[in-house]
Ligand code: HEM
């Protein structure tokens with residue numbers, strides 16, 4: 080039986096508030112957040128780190144707030160300039176390795192293998208059997224670890240940082256923190272060429288990085304690159320299941336893949352928003368915000384701003400001008416973006432080379448609630464059948 | 470064919486020739502330092518920021534609104550700033566000299 084498809088399969092739930100007010104006020108554990116919704120305001124506030132800081136109490140710029148479950152500062156994410164730039168410059172070259180040819184080759188090989196496996200099964204659950212597998216195995220390349228290590232991360236399931244029942248779950252988060260501590264210790268005992276060993280040798284301001292700093296970098300790398308990449312992959316599979324013409328379009332125009340990657344990331348906006356702490360009484364989009372309150376930069380809303388994007392709710396795979404902010408903007412723009420872009424690019428290559436069509440058998444939405452607004456960011460479950468190109 | 474001179478922040482001059490695509494693509498195809506082209510040329514990353522030599526400004530002209538809004542937040546913006554991905558290679562820009570903005 081065929082599934083009912085809505086044309087607009089990730090809708091824009093912020094449209095009314097963005098046009099009317101420019102702000103969505105929501106509560107979060109008694110620490111309210113004013114979500115900034117317009118493209119121009121989002122970019123302005125992201126750029127203005129002095130008034131809207133990231134370097135608050137660890138966990139506070141995340142929504143829902145993680146202050147009660149985490150003391151470690153995530154680096155460079157929860158640090159402001161100028162220290163931010165000093166940390167970031169230590170990491171930049173490492174995070175640009177995905178653009179190298181041998182990295183791309185290996186990544187292509189492992190994505191092809193996952194797609195071939197998916198084709199061979201009668202039915203596959205995309206989130207836990209495809210997206211999580213690609214995300215975890217791809218991450219071994221970014222961290223320069225043996226492929227085998229991905230098995231541990233896969234065994235954590237998709238709710239390692241946030242259990243389904245209670246949004247914030249300290250015991251779940253501890254699985255990750257303890258794992259990272261043990262990995263740092265292993266690399267101390269037996270240095271190699273993995274990311275831990277490299278960080279253990281890295282100097283910051285004339286001294287070695289501390290264990291706490293390395294922990295902060297690694298927590299961020301695991302947390303920032305997990306749900307985002309899983310949602311990106313799952314939404315991509317769903318999109319091509321619902322739009323067979325889109326898959327055929329890319330098959331006949333493979334040169335548009337670079338633009339398609341940007342457009343899909345804009346449309347999906349796998350990270351909905353990210354917070355900042357206000358350092359002085361100020362005005363955002365004609366709304367007063369108080370010192371020590373929180374705002375958030377709503378990438379997902381900015382990416383549908385009709386004053387910037389023509390037909391914002393349509394996927395235009397070869398969109399030529401696409402100033403989206405799905406990977407953030409200004410100082411903190413995503414360090415994992417070269418890796419994430421390569422994953423999606425190679426996934427598209429794999430799909431057009433191997434797949435005839437995809438059909439959805441059943442699904443369970445992953446809905447986020449932000450005050451009065453609900454947004455579908457991805458799926459909890461997506462059962463599909465993928466058929467092979469003859 | 471258009472001949473373009475890229476001057477990188479270390480002061481080195483790189484003379485390149487091309488006939489199609491954008492200045493960003495010409496630069497990344499030739500590994501010009503400081504032009505990364507992360508977004509592939511859709512005006513969303515500003516890693517292709519260049520300063521056009523002042524007396525060549527008329528050859529390329531000013532950015533459109535979307536490009537200008539992107540440049541506005543770049544710390545290295547000047548009155549001669551452009552995004553290289555938004556400039557197409559053509560006979561009209563033959564002889565252009567541009568300075569790469571980033572290290
Ligand atoms: C499609 C996938 C991804 C999306 C949509 C995404 C989105 C974002 C966004 C919006 C920010 C800015 C946060 C802010 O301004 O506070 C960010 C920062 C960051 N992301 Fe990603 N991300 C993705 C994948 C990844 C991956 C795979 C990694 C690494 C494994 C990663 C690591 C980081 C890091 C380290 C930062 C902080 C950079 C800084 O503070 O300077 N991300 N990401």
Ligand code: FES
Pocket residue numbers: 493505506507508509510511512513514515516517552553554555
């Ligand atoms: S290449 Fe990204 S803005 Fe020019």
